[in-house]
Amino acid sequence: MSLPHAILTALLEKPSSGLELTRRFDKSIGFFWSATHQQIYRELGKLEQSGLIEAIPQPPSRGQRKEYKVLPAGRTALLDWVGQEQDPKGVREPLLLRLRAAAVVGAPGLQGELQRHLALHEQQLTEYLEIEQKDFPAERAAEENRLQHLVLRAGIGLETFWIQWLTEALTGLPDPARS
Amino acid sequence: MSLPHAILTALLEKPSSGLELTRRFDKSIGFFWSATHQQIYRELGKLEQSGLIEAIPQPPSRGQRKEYKVLPAGRTALLDWVGQEQDPKGVREPLLLRLRAAAVVGAPGLQGELQRHLALHEQQLTEYLEIEQKDFPAERAAEENRLQHLVLRAGIGLETFWIQWLTEALTGLPDPARS
DNA sequence: ATTTACATGTAAGGGGTTACATGATTTG
DNA sequence: CAAATCATGTAACCCCTTACATGTAAAT
Numbered sequence A, B: 001m002s003l004p005h006a007i008l009t010a011l012l013e014k015p016s017s018g019l020e021l022t023r024r025f026d027k028s029i030g031f032f033w034s035a036t037h038q039q040i041y042r043e044l045g046k047l048e049q050s051g052l053i054e055a056i057p058q059p060p061s062r063g064q065r066k067e068y069k070v071l072p073a074g075r076t077a078l079l080d081w082v083g084q085e086q087d088p089k090g091v092r093e094p095l096l097l098r099l100r101a102a103a104v105v106g107a108p109g110l111q112g113e114l115q116r117h118l119a120l121h122e123q124q125l126t127e128y129l130e131i132e133q134k135d136f137p138a139e140r141a142a143e144e145n146r147l148q149h150l151v152l153r154a155g156i157g158l159e160t161f162w163i164q165w166l167t168e169a170l171t172g173l174p175d176p177a178r179s
Numbered sequence C: 001a002t003t004t005a006c007a008t009g010t011a012a013g014g015g016g017t018t019a020c021a022t023g024a025t026t027t028g
Numbered sequence D: 001c002a003a004a005t006c007a008t009g010t011a012a013c014c015c016c017t018t019a020c021a022t023g024t025a026a027a028t
Helices: A003-013 A018-027 A037-049 A072-083 A094-105 A110-135 A146-172 B003-013 B018-027 B037-049 B072-083 B094-105 B110-135 B146-172
Strands: A053-055 A067-070 B053-055 B067-070
Touching: A003 A018, A003 A037, A003 A067, A003 A072, A003 B094, A018 A037, A037 A053, A037 A067, A067 A072, A072 B094, A094 A110, A094 B003, A094 B072, A094 B146, A110 A146, A146 B094, A146 B146, B003 B018, B003 B037, B003 B067, B003 B072, B018 B037, B037 B053, B037 B067, B067 B072, B094 B110, B110 B146
Parallel strands: none
Antiparallel strands: A053 A067, B053 B067
């Protein structure tokens, strides 16, 4: 039940249409909870039906922009959700599965795949670091947006971990394959 | 499409029945790809229909143990899958979402939740470290099961990261709430 | 007028989660 | 034989993914 609350958060930060939300997800919340526009439209419909959000009155026709804002009930629902106990869900990373499978059936081409992942993680880390420089400059070690910064630091930490792990993995198996 | 391949890997390591697989998942593969017995039974059925695994002949009645082994076609399918390019999927961590939401609607009780998560991650790390000591002792810095060890090291690294991040987060907000 | 970009949706299928159902085997 | 345990399975629901469909507005 995370997506609806992600949407509520985004709408509280700024009322938006479905497409706007999709774009904002692509470059902020989506970093740790991605969603496609299909998911978002469906969820907006549900949230509206539940009385948690409201569409700003418009001639409702297809292909016509429809902007939503959060109702008081929506804010309450979000606050409830934030306060709930939720256990962290375990890792779910196919690459680790594939390594384990490779230990059994062999792994031609795995080295290349690891290098590809390494490059992708380095790219993501760079993106995060740029955002950090832009949004959280050292001067105002803000109390205001400390939480947002913390979230970004989680992303940075995770990418850093993967880069380190992949590097270690690659220095270990310098032979291209073993079928 | 990860679960079937996780099962193929497990069955190659050792032919098993559905319930055995469920238990083995709970304490090894399941650390980075969990599955319930319902999922496993359904998937075993599909794999058998596809001709990738085979049940060792038994009077097939309900409630009767049924052991599966991997067929050559299954091994091939797994090898194919290991060789495919698959992009890493982004993080999907509700706790980060909740922090972000807390930045908007406030966060009574969030500190307690962070401490709870910290304890859970410390517990998981301990479990991983025990497995490492038992299965990968320093003496034989094995080439044989290097890949398995690497996978475990990923788990260790991830838990370590979360512990560090949560600790940092908690030292920052020593006030119990702010609604 | 046609194309392009914007914007909102529908449909189908896969996978995961939870609750429940049923048969076999062991134990008291 | 009654209860507990082992073992396999069904059903319903929800979420995510992918591909496609439809309508509006602006540009050429």
